[in-house]
Amino acid sequence: MPGKHQHFQEPEIGCCGKYFLFGFNIVFWGALFLAIGLWAWGEKVKVVGVFSSNISALTDLGGLDPVWLFVVVGGIMSVNTFLLKFFSVFLGLIFFLELATGILAFVFKDWIRDQLNLFINNNVKAYRDDIDLQNLIDFAQEYWSCCGARGPNDWNLNIYFNCTDLNPSRERCGVPFSCCVRDPAEDVLNTQCGYDVRLKLELEQQGSIHTKGCVGQFEKWLQDNLIVVAGVFVGIALLQIFGICLAQNLVSDIKAVKANW
Structure with missing residues (x-):
């Protein structure tokens, strides 16, 4: 209504996702650290004379340059979203490989039996x-x-x-x-x-x-034990699907939060 403040709910990351991967927001800080590190390194190269000597005195700590610390830490933290996507894709690949293996094992069960015979006999030897x-x-x-x-x-x-x-x-x-x-x-x-x-x-x-x-x-x-075996495989498959959905949900939440920065 006119005259009243309207509140808009900003996108946020789900509670489960935050506890599962509590450090997702490091992506932002990682990018910030990386930017600061690269900027400082570039500025350090340009500085000459007395400013150069002063910076060197402040940053030369036993051979360790804090500028590179910013760059390395920022670079590592910035890959979190990529690793999350990679995890999702890799888990999906494993799921489809398991599914394909199960189908092939059913279709080519006689061949599987012969290979099992050969495997056991080789081990007998x-x-x-x-x-x-x-x-x-x-x-x-x-x-x-x-x-x-x-x-x-x-x-x-x-x-x-x-x-x-x-x-x-x-x-x-x-x-x-x-x-x-x-x-x-x-x-x-x-x-x-x-x-x-x-x-x-x-x-x-x-x-x-x-x-x-x-x-x-x-x-x-x-x-x-067909029911037990099938139950185990279905349980594993559901856990994998849950992991894929959770990873994708976290990626979407991260993108939504970063869009408001």
């Missing part, structure tokens, strides 16, 4: 070469109650476990202990439980070792 790899394979075989990629005979690929007559290893025609069916009443782990087990018939093996391959058991585990 190198089982005794790396203790970390050995622990990883043992964990997988124990967790999924499996042995080898497709079955226990995959351990023929390993020089210590193959059944050739030239193999002098005591583990010949055996499998690692992680393939064994654990006895709940057994307190001490029997690391020799897989010795000579593949010399037996397959039906006889079933009582002492897991005879199913890890690829099949992993697929079964995915099917049994």
Whole structure:
């Protein structure tokens, strides 16, 4: 109404955004510091005579020139908005890569299965070469109650476990202990439980070792836990989308605030 003061709400940055990236306003101060630093450096070059000597006496602090401090600090702070945009784009790129990977894994699931078989068998060959790899394979075989990629005979690929007559290893025609069916009443782990087990018939093996391959058991585990796995991926995707939206919102708020300066 006429005669009354009208109040306009100026744009401001959201509270969540301010707490999430509380230093966004450093962009302004960064630009100011950078401008002051560059101006001072340019003026310092021009100054001669007594003024030059006085400035040198004031700014030459142990080899550190405060002018360069202004320039460096200002330059670093001025890139905040760019880094925020980069974060948003990079997060979006990761999201779409994950989405594309999920679609390709569903479409080319047979190829993925073959690659998983190849990956496990390559690791079976190198089982005794790396203790970390050995622990990883043992964990997988124990967790999924499996042995080898497709079955226990995959351990023929390993020089210590193959059944050739030239193999002098005591583990010949055996499998690692992680393939064994654990006895709940057994307190001490029997690391020799897989010795000579593949010399037996397959039906006889079933009582002492897991005879199913890890690829099949992993697929079964995915099917049994599909809701949990899908929930985890959806949760991660939502967090990424939230991060993208928040970053874009902060960029917009920064631009709106800077427009009023």
